Amino acid sequence: MPHDPNKYVHDMLDSARFLQKFSEEKSLQNLQKDRGFRSAVERELQIIGEAFSALERIAPGIAEYIGECI
Known part of the structure; x- marks a missing residue:
């Protein structure tokens, strides 16, 4: 069964939105001092x-477009 590029894009957007919401009240100092926060951000x-790497393999055109947009 072929992989669906939309799933990888969804995973990327989901993680980016989570990071945006999760970190809106945080600072760089929080990132440096709070191991749990840092671990969540890193994950x-x-x-x-990982999703972007997979997207590059299965849909390089989409990955290239995303790369140009950011």
Whole structure:
């Protein structure tokens, strides 16, 4: 069964939205001092990176477009 590029885009957007909401009241100092917060941020960034890498493999045109937009 082929992989659906939409799932990877959805995963990236979901993690980005979570990070935006989760960190809106936080500072760089919170990131440096709060291990739990830092771990959560790192995990969501990892999800974004893994989804983007998969997207590059299965739908390079979409990945290139996203790369140009950010």
